[in-house]
Amino acid sequence: MNRNAVQILDGNTFIVSDRSGDMDADAPFPTGLFSFDTRFISTWALSLNGQRLGPLTVDDLDYYHTRFFLVPGSAVAYTDSDVSIIRERTVCQDMKEVLTILNHLHTPAEFTVRLDVGADFADIFEMKSGSIRKRGATSTRVDGQCLRLCYERESFRREAAVTSSIPADIDERGMTFQIRVGPQETWTTLLEVQILGFNGSNVRESLTGRPVRSRDQLKRDLDEWLARAPRLATDNDDLLTSYRRSLVDLAALRYTPLTAVDDRSMPSAGLPWFMSIFGRDSIFTSLQALPFAPGLAASTLNVLSVTQGTKLDDFRDCEPGKILHEVRYGESAAFEEQPHSPYYGSADTSPLFVVLLDEYERWTGDVTLVRRMEWPARAALQWLREYGDARGDGYVWYAPRNTTTGLENQCWKDSWNSISYHDGRLPGFPRATCELQGYSYDAKMRGARLARLFWNDPGYADQLEREAADLKQRFNRDFWVEDGQFYALALDSDGGQVDALSSNIGHLLWSGIVDDGRVRTIAGHLLGPKLFTGWGVRTLAKGEARYNPIGYHIGTVWPFDNSFIAWGLRRYGLKDEAGQIAGGIIDATRFFDGRLPEAFGGYERELTKYPVEYPTACSPQAWSTGAIFLLIRTMLGMEPDGDRLIVDPLLPSHIGWLEVLDVPGRWGKADAFGRRADFPHVHAP
CATH class of the missing domain: 1.50.10.10 (Glycosyltransferase)
Incomplete structure (x- = not known):
């Protein structure tokens, strides 16, 4: 695994991203949101005013919980930035990402926040072979404030349902937020990706009959494991x-x-x-x-x-x-x-x-x-x-x-x-x-x-x-x-x-x-x-x-x-x-x-x-x-x-x-x- 990759996981569900938190199907190493050998999200790319973000640091809080500190542009050529971004991501079978924009100016600032989203539903063997050829039907639709990305081949069905806690302008390729942030204030939204199986429930529940674990349960489990x-x-x-x-x-x-x-x-x-x-x-x-x-x-x-x-x-x-x-x-x-x-x-x-x-x-x-x-x-x-x-x-x-x-x-x-x-x-x-x-x-x-x-x-x-x-x-x-x-x-x-x-x-x-x-x-x-x-x-x-x-x-x-x-x-x-x-x-x-x-x-x-x-x-x-x-x-x-x-x-x-x-x-x-x-x-x- 490329040392620039960041991974978080919970059992058979895991995320691989670059160090800015983005996922790109064309990355030199395999990125995406995966569960039960299927990539549910292949594109997850954040930009601010049309500019991609660069990492200041990545904080691996737990194996299922990571925080990214970002600025617009490349952090390699970093100059004092008027704005910074925090992505706090958790995987508990589904994915949750708290996105926070911080305005460091003493005056209000307006931003266009764009999240590009895509799903190729690649099988893990397709990815290893380097040839992704889907034989089923892939569809994307906007369902109110939910972006639904679906794949069906006979009885095999997988779906990613993407939502935000703050209303967004949603299209079939992602979502856009036009925001105004007060002086030295913050703007926050919770982004969620539900990973769904053949019956519309969480893919883990649909395959195992077991409920999805919460972040608190994961934390208790890890604490008990380390204590033993x-x-x-x-x-x-x-x-x-x-x-x-x-x-x-x-x-x-x-x-x-x-x-x-x-x-x-x-x-x-x-x-x-x-x-x-x-x-x-x-x-x-x-x-x-x-x-x-x-x-x-x-x-x-x-x-x-x-x-x-x-x-x-x-x-x-x-x-x-x-x-x-x-x-x-x-x-x-x-x-x-x-x-x-x-x-x-x-x-x-x-x-x-x-x-x-x-x-x-x-x-x-x-x-x-x-x-x-x-x-x-x-x-x-x-x-x-x-x-x-x-x-x-x-x-x-x-x-x-x-x-x-x-x-x-x-x-x-x-x-x-x-x-x-x-x-x-x-x-x-x-x-x-x-x-x-x-x-x-x-x-x-x-x-x-x-x-x-x-x-x-x-x-x-x-x-x-x-x-x-x-x-x-x-x-x-x-x-x-x-x-x-x-x-x-x-x-x-x-x-x-x-x-x-x-x-x-x-x-x-x-x-x-x-x-x-x-x-x-x-x-x-x-x-x-x-x-x-x-x-x-x-x-x-x-x-x-x-x-x-x-x-x-x-x-x-x-x-x-x-x-x-x-x-x-x-x-x-x-x-x-x-x-x-x-x-x-x-x-x-x-x-x-x-x-x-x-x-x-x-x-x-x-x-x-x-x-x-x-x-x-x-x-x-x-x-x-x-x-x-x-x-x-x-x-x-x-x-x-x-x-x-x-x-x-x-x-x-x-x-x-x-x-x-x-x-x-x-x-x-x-x-x-x-x-x-x-x-x-x-x-x-």
């Missing part, structure tokens, strides 16, 4: 800022799916492209946030179990036992032009579901949920055996059933060119990426624990452990690239090695599938010059044919990726190496105002001196938000051990001390503290 979170104190200001920012962003990204039986929410993936259910992203974020917000994991498990695959469906890449990839509610999904209603094209969500279930129990002791999730977890494990193992060799493979609109790569690096040989060639299908085998191993080991302790099925536990041991042995034989001394990125359709060096090998560490004798060799690659930039580990190593420091999955640095790599290094006892990665990512937060983006450039730290922005990265993004939480857990060595919280800290060189108070878990609340041996003393607040 553990308190962090440290001498590192970058970490402190990022922790606070991440807590608020994670609150903002909470999403209540239509399938939820109550108002409990799970993490959506990120803004602007992925404000919906994403199985993989929600699972990873819930894992990261377990020591800080364990309730997210419970909601994620519940929702994903309800939507678990039950049949073969080639269009949706669905198979029995498979955990979904993504759900969309826009026009293209409604008319099955995209398979996302829901779509199951990911090979990792099913094993990760079991991993999250076990880790959640280890932290919380919530045996009730574990027993309720027994059959969804068994079905996910059976998917690994029956459908994931497409070649019958014990590995997890993927190939899209939907070869038209489905995803080619169904691993976390799901862009088309992310899986390649060292020489840049792309393998055929099916493909078996290395981290999928690690997730499968981990899921079998954790499933065995759950079966033995909670499902009263020791025979099944023994079977899973045998399968896991066999998988680990064969994996360390078949994936090991002997002349490079690392694990192959994948196996190709012939069983040959896809021999590129990538960050995927770091995920093998936290899964536990790596032979102990090879751990330091893998760590050497991860912290070596081909993969490590000084800020973090690249997705693809420098020297690989497809390497590009600003390629989406072929050379950028992903904070989420690095947080799990650091956790994996810590699992194998490599504390210093884990701290080196944690330190690099935490240093990077300073350049993003504490908000880690989806990805940033894979340039060497010494070359650029700062992390280079990836131009279309989501921000905020859930698993980048969660990265800080997992890095804190890793640095402090926080691990559950029965009804105790074990703390075994090792901090990077630029963090002297770190304290987390009231960590929730099966132990109730516990504190974690770490201090470097060379740090003289601690003055905790």
Whole structure:
């Protein structure tokens, strides 16, 4: 997301504007008012006496509430202005904007205030493709003091109703106010945009049956969320800022799916492209946030179990036992032009579901949920055996059933060119990426624990452990690239090695599938010059044919990726190496105002001196938000051990001390503290 963009959101409704508060369909980054994968407002442009406005400052009051301070013309060439403008905007499913004109003269002043309004009702997939072609009918009409912008295609109906608390001259392209403001006085109006669905009610109400929340309710909810979170104190200001920012962003990204039986929410993936259910992203974020917000994991498990695959469906890449990839509610999904209603094209969500279930129990002791999730977890494990193992060799493979609109790569690096040989060639299908085998191993080991302790099925536990041991042995034989001394990125359709060096090998560490004798060799690659930039580990190593420091999955640095790599290094006892990665990512937060983006450039730290922005990265993004939480857990060595919280800290060189108070878990609340041996003393607040 462009750093000039301003975002506010409430669940599945969000606004992206420029720093003056305007929205423009032709902007270099996607702006507008969005809800349920449809852009309801594409133009929202304010002018005063025919002149557009420039920002003095933008005040992000809350994630759903922003204030813009503006003057006519460009604030870059600012001279004393006789007038200033304040736009105070809130999104609570609908949008409200309080517009205030301030006359700084000692004499009355007259102004023409114009608000241009337009709606293209673009589907999120149309915007991503860069081609907006509507097949339904768009209409605009003035209904008294209401401007109605409508779109209809059969039973799919969306409408934006725009009103003002002060009467205006309304036409089909917006509204105009001819105003007179007294000396040193103000003029104010409240602008509202109602987002309406097929039955004329708020689109959220029409789809979910749940009422729209008020601003006061949102404020109380955020206050309660922050009050429940553990308190962090440290001498590192970058970490402190990022922790606070991440807590608020994670609150903002909470999403209540239509399938939820109550108002409990799970993490959506990120803004602007992925404000919906994403199985993989929600699972990873819930894992990261377990020591800080364990309730997210419970909601994620519940929702994903309800939507678990039950049949073969080639269009949706669905198979029995498979955990979904993504759900969309826009026009293209409604008319099955995209398979996302829901779509199951990911090979990792099913094993990760079991991993999250076990880790959640280890932290919380919530045996009730574990027993309720027994059959969804068994079905996910059976998917690994029956459908994931497409070649019958014990590995997890993927190939899209939907070869038209489905995803080619169904691993976390799901862009088309992310899986390649060292020489840049792309393998055929099916493909078996290395981290999928690690997730499968981990899921079998954790499933065995759950079966033995909670499902009263020791025979099944023994079977899973045998399968896991066999998988680990064969994996360390078949994936090991002997002349490079690392694990192959994948196996190709012939069983040959896809021999590129990538960050995927770091995920093998936290899964536990790596032979102990090879751990330091893998760590050497991860912290070596081909993969490590000084800020973090690249997705693809420098020297690989497809390497590009600003390629989406072929050379950028992903904070989420690095947080799990650091956790994996810590699992194998490599504390210093884990701290080196944690330190690099935490240093990077300073350049993003504490908000880690989806990805940033894979340039060497010494070359650029700062992390280079990836131009279309989501921000905020859930698993980048969660990265800080997992890095804190890793640095402090926080691990559950029965009804105790074990703390075994090792901090990077630029963090002297770190304290987390009231960590929730099966132990109730516990504190974690770490201090470097060379740090003289601690003055905790």
